Amino acid sequence: MNVPSRLQPFIAPGLFIAPAAIALILTTAVPMVDAVLLSLQRWNAMTPAVWTGFDNYVRLAQDETFFRALWHTFYFTVCTVILQTILPLLIASLLNSGIRGSTVFRTLYFMPVIISLAISGLLWAMLFEPNFGAINSMLRAMGLGAFTPLWLAGTNSVMPSVIIVSAWQSLGFYLVIFFAALQGVPKDLYEAATLDGAGAWSRFMNVTVPTIRPVILIVVVLNTINGIKVFDQIWVMTAGGPNYASATLGTYLYSIAFGAMGASNSRLGYAAAIAIVILVLSIVVSLIQIRIGRRRDLDAQIEV
Amino acid sequence: MKRLKAIAASAVLTAAAFPALADTTLHVMSWQPAYVAGTDYWDKTVAGFEAENPGVKVESNFVAFGQYLPTLTAMIAAGSLPDVFNGGTKTGELGRSGHLVNFKDVYDPAFFDQFYAGPLRQYTFDDKPYGLPDMAQIFGVFANDRIMKEVGVEVPNTWDELIADVPKFKAAGYIPLSWGNLTRNTCPDFFLPLIAQYGGDVYALDDHTAPGLSWDSKPVVDALDLLQRLSKAGVFPDGINGIDDPQSRQLAYQGRAAMYFGGSWTPGIFAQDGTKDWLDNYSVHKVPALTPDGIHFTGDGAGEAWSVNADGPNKDLALKFIAYLYRPDVYNWRAKGLQSFPSMKSAVDQIGNPKVRTMISWIATDSANHILFGPGSWDAVSNVCQSALDGSISPADGAKKIEADVMAARTN
Numbered sequence: 001m002n003v004p005s006r007l008q009p010f011i012a013p014g015l016f017i018a019p020a021a022i023a024l025i026l027t028t029a030v031p032m033v034d035a036v037l038l039s040l041q042r043w044n045a046m047t048p049a050v051w052t053g054f055d056n057y058v059r060l061a062q063d064e065t066f067f068r069a070l071w072h073t074f075y076f077t078v079c080t081v082i083l084q085t086i087l088p089l090l091i092a093s094l095l096n097s098g099i100r101g102s103t104v105f106r107t108l109y110f111m112p113v114i115i116s117l118a119i120s121g122l123l124w125a126m127l128f129e130p131n132f133g134a135i136n137s138m139l140r141a142m143g144l145g146a147f148t149p150l151w152l153a154g155t156n157s158v159m160p161s162v163i164i165v166s167a168w169q170s171l172g173f174y175l176v177i178f179f180a181a182l183q184g185v186p187k188d189l190y191e192a193a194t195l196d197g198a199g200a201w202s203r204f205m206n207v208t209v210p211t212i213r214p215v216i217l218i219v220v221v222l223n224t225i226n227g228i229k230v231f232d233q234i235w236v237m238t239a240g241g242p243n244y245a246s247a248t249l250g251t252y253l254y255s256i257a258f259g260a261m262g263a264s265n266s267r268l269g270y271a272a273a274i275a276i277v278i279l280v281l282s283i284v285v286s287l288i289q290i291r292i293g294r295r296r297d298l299d300a301q302i303e304v
Numbered sequence: 305m306k307r308l309k310a311i312a313a314s315a316v317l318t319a320a321a322f323p324a325l326a327d328t329t330l331h332v333m334s335w336q337p338a339y340v341a342g343t344d345y346w347d348k349t350v351a352g353f354e355a356e357n358p359g360v361k362v363e364s365n366f367v368a369f370g371q372y373l374p375t376l377t378a379m380i381a382a383g384s385l386p387d388v389f390n391g392g393t394k395t396g397e398l399g400r401s402g403h404l405v406n407f408k409d410v411y412d413p414a415f416f417d418q419f420y421a422g423p424l425r426q427y428t429f430d431d432k433p434y435g436l437p438d439m440a441q442i443f444g445v446f447a448n449d450r451i452m453k454e455v456g457v458e459v460p461n462t463w464d465e466l467i468a469d470v471p472k473f474k475a476a477g478y479i480p481l482s483w484g485n486l487t488r489n490t491c492p493d494f495f496l497p498l499i500a501q502y503g504g505d506v507y508a509l510d511d512h513t514a515p516g517l518s519w520d521s522k523p524v525v526d527a528l529d530l531l532q533r534l535s536k537a538g539v540f541p542d543g544i545n546g547i548d549d550p551q552s553r554q555l556a557y558q559g560r561a562a563m564y565f566g567g568s569w570t571p572g573i574f575a576q577d578g579t580k581d582w583l584d585n586y587s588v589h590k591v592p593a594l595t596p597d598g599i600h601f602t603g604d605g606a607g608e609a610w611s612v613n614a615d616g617p618n619k620d621l622a623l624k625f626i627a628y629l630y631r632p633d634v635y636n637w638r639a640k641g642l643q644s645f646p647s648m649k650s651a652v653d654q655i656g657n658p659k660v661r662t663m664i665s666w667i668a669t670d671s672a673n674h675i676l677f678g679p680g681s682w683d684a685v686s687n688v689c690q691s692a693l694d695g696s697i698s699p700a701d702g703a704k705k706i707e708a709d710v711m712a713a714r715t716n
Contacts, residue, residue, distance in 0.1 A: 044679070045381040046394075046401040059712075129551055130543045131479070132558060153486075153546020155694060241486055242545030243690035258374030265397070265679040265713050266377045 032279075039272035044265060056273035065244055066274065069252040075159055076166075076248060077227025083167045084174055084223050085216065091171070092178035093204060106179065110172035117169070121236030124165045128152045152238050155245040162234055162246055169233070170226075174219050181215040182208065217293050224289065228282050249278050330618055330625055331386035333365040335372035336438070336608060338642055340364065345641030353628050360621065383615075387622040391435050391611040395427055396677035398611070399434030405612040406432040410623055418630070422671045423606035423647045425507070429677070435609030436630060437647035439639075441567045442663050442671065443493060443591060443603040446574075450585040451478055451562040459563070459589045463530060466592055467537045473562055480539045482561035484552035491531075491689030492682065493603050493674045494565060498527035500601040500672035501594050510678045512710060519684070519707035520700075528699035530594075532692045545690050557582045565591070568645040568663040569607070575643075575657075588659045590666060603674025604667050606647055680713020 003011065039056055043049035060066055091109065095102040112120060127134045128151035136148040149157045185208060193203045209216070231250030234240060240247035240255065257271030332339075339346045341364045350362045365386065367375045373392055379385050380398070391398055398404050407416075408431075416424060416433065420440055427435030447459045455476045460466035466480065473480040485491045496506050504523030508514050534540065541547055541555060556564035557579040564570075564586075574583060590600035610629065612622045628634055632650045639651035645664050646652060655661055676682040684706045691697035697705065 044397065045377055046397050046403060125548075126551075129547065131541055131547070131551075131555055131560060150543035150546060153543025155696075158546065238546065239487060241488065241690070242543070243687070243694055243696065254374070258377045265683065266380075267713070268377075268381065 035272045035275055038269055039276050041269045043268045045268055049269070052269070056270050059270065060273050060277065065247065066252060068244055069240075069247040069249050072159060072246060073228060073230065073248040073250075076163060076230055077224055079159075079163045080166050080170075080227050081220055081223040083163065084170050085219050087167060088171055088174035088219075089178050089216070092175050092182055093208060095175075096179060096182040106172075106175070109175050112169045113172040115169070117232045118236050120165065120169055121233055124161075124168075125152060125237050128161055130154075152246075153242055155242060158238055158242065158246045162237060165237065166230075166233060170223075174223075177215060177219060178212070181212040185211045217289075221286070221289055224285055225282065228278065228285065249274060249281075253278070327359055327361075328618060328621060329361045329363050330388065330621055331363050331365065332625075333367065333376075333386040333389040334608075335367055335369045335390055335392075337366070338638075340366045343641075345637045348637055349629070349634060352634060353625060356628070357621070357624070362625070385613040385616065387613055387616045387618045388610060388625055389613070390438075390608045391427075392608065393675065393677055393682055395435045395609060395611055396429045397679060399429055399432060403614055404434040405614045405619065405623065406434060407436060407612075407626075408432055411627070415630070418632070418648050418650060420647055420649060420667055422604040422667060422673075423609075426605035426673065426675060427609040427611075435611045436626065437606030437609045439569065439608070439642060440606050440645040440647040440664075440667070441569060441604065442645060442667055443497070443565065443567050443674070444663050444666070445481065445589045445591055446556065446564045446566055446570065446586050446659075447589060448556065448559065448562055448582065448585050449587050450581070451476075451559065455562065459587075460592045461596055462598070463534065463592045463594060466539060467534065470537050470539055474538060479541045479555055479561040481563045481565055482541055482552045482555040483544070483565040484541070484547035484549050485545050485690065485693065486548040486551075488686040488690060489682075490549060490565075491693065492676065492685050493567070495527060495531050495689050495692075496674045496676070496685070497591070497601045497603050497672040498530055499523050501598065502526040502530075506673040506676075510673070510676045510681050512678055512681075512714075519710055520703040524703045524706065525699045528688070528692050528702045531689070532695065532699060535693045536695065540693070544693055553577075556586075567603070567607070568660055569642075571657050571659045572643050586659075588662055590670060600666070600670045601672040602666065602670050604671030605673060605675055607675075678710070678714075680710045684709035684713065 038049075040051065040053055041049040042052045042055070095105055130136055130148065130150045130153050133151070135151070139145065139148050149161075151161045152158050189207050189211070190203055193207050198206065229250055230248050231254065234246055234248055235251055235254065238246045240251035244252075253271050253274040256267050256274065258266060341347065341350070346364065350364065353362055354360055372390070373394070376385075376389070376392065376394060380394070380403070385403065391404065395404070399406065419437060423437035423440040424433060427433055427437060445459065452459060455469075455472050455478065457469045457472055460469060470480055483490055483494065499506050499509070502523035504521065504527070505517075508517055509519055509521075509524070512518075535544070541552065541561065544552075552561075553564060553566070553570075553573070555561040557577075559579075559581055571588075574586065578586075591602045593600045610626060612619065612626060616622060630648065632648065635646070635648050636651050636654050639646040639648075640654040643655060643657050643660065645660060646654065652661070652664060655664070676685060687709065688697060688702040688706050691705075692699065692702050
């Protein structure tokens with residue numbers, strides 16, 4: 001078979017790319033298209049699916065619990081992005097400043113990272129238990145019985161409690177990333193800034209932060225993605241409760257799709273519609289972040 | 305030569321006549337920890353069946369409760385249901401859509417007479433039993449007699465008595481009645497029998513086909529009102545929607561709660577992990593009634609049933625396995641091992657725990673439905689139950705919401 005000469009340069013690269021491309025199409029593109037089609041149907045997995053067009057999306061727009069889950073996802077994402085970026089950065093800077101025992105502290109901070117989410121979730125659920133948990137028992141012993149929150153059992157306290165655990169669990173991971181980045185900041189920049197009369201805070205804001213900005217952006221992106229898709233930690237600790245007060249898009253999707261916790265009715269089409277909304281949200285947020293990142297790079301180039 | 309040919313022909317015929325038994329694996333799936341390979345009575349049960357059916361291997365697949373329904377849903381969607389399995393709250397819909405064997409087509413009426421009526425009724429839909437109850441259950445109140453004596457109160461006979469006693473419990477530093485609703489499936493256990501106490505029919509509500517019958521009817525509103533009054537009065541632990549069942553049991557074990565709401569399977573759990581104080585002092589009582597001479601309707605039925613895949617390649621063998629599982633001698637092994645409320649009347653003698661036997665005696669007079677199978681019913685009720693407990697919805701609005709959510713689920 002004669003291949004036109006203009007196509008010949010593409011044959012070898014095409015053959016190399018083909019296996020990965022086929023695998024990607026089969027494992028990602030096909031299920032994605034399938035999910036989009038499923039979101040346009042009503043299906044409980046037991047009886048044949050019924051085509052309903054955009055009915056699932058119309059119902060979603062009227063679903064109060066969905067909007068609560070959307071709000072909780074947003075709340076969790078914003079809080080964790082802020083906490084899980086600033087705290088590790090500050091602590092990494094402190095450890096990088098040459099304080100004694102920084103290796104020990106780094107190890108201690110990193111330890112929660114190696115504990116599985118399921119285990120740490122269960123441990124924290126026990127600590128937070130409002131009636132006999134260690135935290136409230138300690139508060140009572142200190143004479144602070146009037147200030148014992150319901151923690152995971154309270155509709156107002158559950159999200160902050162979950163966020164605290166998330167920050168505790170991930171601190172070490174982001175700390176290591178920042179610590180590695182800080183090692184690469186030239187010492188003479190700090191010396192020059194000191195000679196110019198810059199204090200510790202000024203050196204941090206004007207030397208450290210601009211120098212490691214690409215790493216900060218990566219941490220922000222990672223935290224954002226983890227926030228939007230948060231599921232396992234919340235599922236283990238609260239199952240989205242009490243009364244959906246910690247339901248996120250992930251936990252709501254799961255309970256709709258699989259009829260968790262004794263539910264009798266799986267609504268796979270509706271769940272697929274939620275999944276598509278999560279996908280669209282993730283794409284939009286990622287595009288915004290990429291756009292912001294590019295603009296800052298451009299600004300930096302102009303400044304140079 | 306002739307003899308050799310005859311032997312060869314006979315071997316071929318034998319192989320052709322029993323192909324299924326040559327190397328058949330029967331897939332059994334359950335979420336019940338008691339039915340894990342390695343458990344004495346389950347191993348004995350399986351070994352007995354395999355011995356009676358040479359060439360058959362029973363493969364027991366245990367999936368933890370939290371993951372069971374998602375796993376089952378995935379299997380249904382993929383068309384790969386096991387041969388014999390626990391259908392859970394999906395039993396009704398699976399049966400109605402033709403995926404399960406209607407046992408009435410297979411077994412004679414005498415077979416069904418062996419079961420207690422309530423547990424069997426629970427897995428019968430449109431007069432077709434799609435599931436056979438494994439262990440039965442009935443709910444009650446477990447009281448710490450030491451604490452009750454210290455507080456100076458009797459186990460309440462009515463809900464009003466319980467509400468009236470709350471200040472005494474609180475003054476002594478005790479939670480009156482402990483249970484947890486984190487997993488959202490305990491509140492319906494508590495709440496649905498209250499509907500029966502107010503004259504409602506939970507089976508009919510779940511079925512939702514009777515003209516004029518709806519979830520926003522008066523018995524449901526009254527039951528939600530009582531649930532909310534109990535919660536507001538401080539009968540239950542703080543943050544009940546965020547406490548799970550083991551945690552609520554710990555409240556009883558640690559002497560923080562005077563009473564614990566649980567089912568007939570819990571004495572078995574108490575024996576495994578209860579404190580000495582609890583084990584030495586606990587007694588069992590019917591849940592309170594509305595009036596001193598009222599019926600103490602409480603949840604009965606079966607937490608799980610065995611069903612057979614109607615489309616499975618081993619349907620006949622699966623039915624044989626079911627018949628074997630419910631053969632009185634075989635069932636007795638399990639009942640004796642589990643020491644829980646048996647669904648077969650003949651196994652009651654195997655239960656040595658006097659508290660469980662006391663609870664079994666209530667089934668004839670005080671039983672009420674507490675599990676929902678209709679599309680959307682369980683979610684609708686458990687969601688509103690949580691809201692009633694935390695006071696975020698009024699009883700009338702809650703009843704309307706259940707009705708609206710059930711209708712929405714059945715048209716979506």
